[in-house]
Amino acid sequence: xxxxxxxxxxxxxxxxxxxxxxxxxxxxxxxxxxxxxxxxxxxxxxxxxxxxxxxxxxxxxxxxxxxxxxxxxxxxxxxxxxxxxxxxxxxxxxxxxxxxxxxxxxxxxxxxxxxxxxxxxxxxxxxxxxxxxxxxxxxxxxxxxxxxxxxxxxxxxxxxxxxxxxxxxxxxxxxxxxxxxxxxxxxxxxxxxxxxxxxxxxxxxxxxxxxxxxxxxxxxxxxxxxxxxxxxxxxxxxxxxxxxxxxxxxxxxxxxxxxxxxxxxxxxxxxxxxxxxxxxxxxxxxxxxxxxxxxxxxxxxxxxxxxxxxxxxxxxxxxxxxxxx
Numbered sequence: 413x414x415x416x417x418x419x420x421x422x423x424x425x426x427x428x429x430x431x432x433x434x435x436x437x438x439x440x441x442x443x444x445x446x447x448x449x450x451x452x453x454x455x456x457x458x459x460x461x462x463x464x465x466x467x468x469x470x471x472x473x474x475x476x477x478x479x480x481x482x483x484x485x486x487x488x489x490x491x492x493x494x495x496x497x498x499x500x501x502x503x504x505x506x507x508x509x510x511x512x513x514x515x516x517x518x519x520x521x522x523x524x525x526x527x528x529x530x531x532x533x534x535x536x537x538x539x540x541x542x543x544x545x546x547x548x549x550x551x552x553x554x555x556x557x558x559x560x561x562x563x564x565x566x567x568x569x570x571x572x573x574x575x576x577x578x579x580x581x582x583x584x585x586x587x588x589x590x591x592x593x594x595x596x597x598x599x600x601x602x603x604x605x606x607x608x609x610x611x612x613x614x615x616x617x618x619x620x621x622x623x624x625x626x627x628x629x630x631x632x633x634x635x636x637x638x639x640x641x642x643x644x645x646x647x648x649x650x651x652x653x654x655x656x657x658x659x660x661x662x663x664x665x666x667x668x669x670x671x672x673x674x675x676x677x678x679x680x681x682x683x684x685x686x687x688x689x690x691x692x693x694x695x696x697x698x699x700x701x702x703x704x705x706x707x708x709x710x711x712x713x714x715x716x717x718x719x720x721x722x723x724x725x726x727x728x729x730x731x732x733x734x735x736x737x
Contacts, residue, residue: 426471430464434493437461441499454505457498462490481526488523491516563659566643567636573643581649582734584725586657587641593693594638601631646723648734653700655721657690663708665721671703673735677722686719696722698731 437460440446446453465486469478478486495506495516506512531544538544545554577583605627612620640658647654653665677699682689686705689696701720710716725731 426468430468433464434461434497437464438497438499441502446499447501450501450505453502454498457502458490458494461494461497462487465490465493481530484519484523484526488520491519563633563636566639566659567632570639570643573639575645576643577645577647578649581647581654583645583647584727584731584734585642585645586723586725587645588726589694589724590641590692591638594634594641598631598634598638601627601634605631646725646731648731653735655690655723657692661688661690663706665700665702665706667735669702669704669706670700670735672701673698673732675699675701677720681720682722684719686717687722688716688718688720689722691722691724694724696724697728698723698725 437457441453441457466483469482469486470476473479473482495503495513498506527548530547531541534544534547535541542554542558575583575585605624609620609624609627612623637658637660640660644656644658644662646656648667651667653667653670654662655665656662677687677689677696681687682696691697699720699722702718705717705719707715707717723731
């Protein structure tokens with residue numbers, strides 16, 4: 413059945429189903445039945461959590477045969493989720509058995525020790541801490557953490573940072589038309605957060621603070637995006653165009669792959685998924701059509717194939733002249 417689904421959905425569906433199952437089991441521990449039958453609820457919750465996580469690992473493993481390290485990782489994660497995630501009456505059952513706590517602690521300790529050895533071994537071999545972490549954590553999770561950390565650093569720090577223009581590259585900026593619009597959106601975002609937070613505080617303080625924290629992260633992300641438009645201009649370097657749009661896109665196109673840069677995209681072409689329109693909130697003044705499709709990696713680790721890209725540059729004439737040289 414999963415083979416009939418789109419590849420991105422098929423990749424995440426087992427994980428989503430597992431999380432929903434665990435969430436449902438946790439909700440069950442907060443019911444009156446679980447409070448009246450805490451022992452049975454504890455057994456059921458531990459079984460559902462462990463089984464749901466293990467099925468995901470089995471599904472993602474090559475030939476559906478997970479290695480011992482990943483199975484140990486699942487048992488460690490399940491131990492934490494089961495003990496920390498259950499409702500108080502069910503949690504009390506686990507805490508009432510020292511043997512359960514000891515087994516969970518030993519499982520977690522063995523996993524952390526084994527993980528440390530794998531990280532250290534890879535670090536010594538390749539000289540990269542990230543290479544070591546990739547031996548322990550999912551690559552997609554690491555990419556996401558790296559991306560969010562970069563957003564945090566850019567949003568809170570790097571005020572007045574210079575544009576990223578390597579030696580020998582000619583930059584073409586595009587942020588001057590975007591800055592006023594994004595700054596206006598940011599101001600409206602701050603006003604909206606304040607009003608919504610005050611209204612939610614009257615109804616549910618917990619929900620209000622959760623949404624407030626998410627909104628603050630949204631503001632940091634928007635500030636980082638605003639800065640990135642200035643820091644990451646489009647570059648022409650030798651025989652390559654480095655197409656960038658803030659922190660959203662960054663890929664290279666060989667100039668010899670550009671079949672046409674003089675004919676503007678029609679509105680129908682801009683609707684085509686194979687044409688990447690980077691003239692955000694505006695119309696492109698540079699339309700690059702490629703002789704062959706260009707494939708590049710996305711921020712989430714996937715691949716995107718495009719036949720053209722639309723840009724809005726401050727010096728579009730200078731950019732086209734640089735392509736002809």
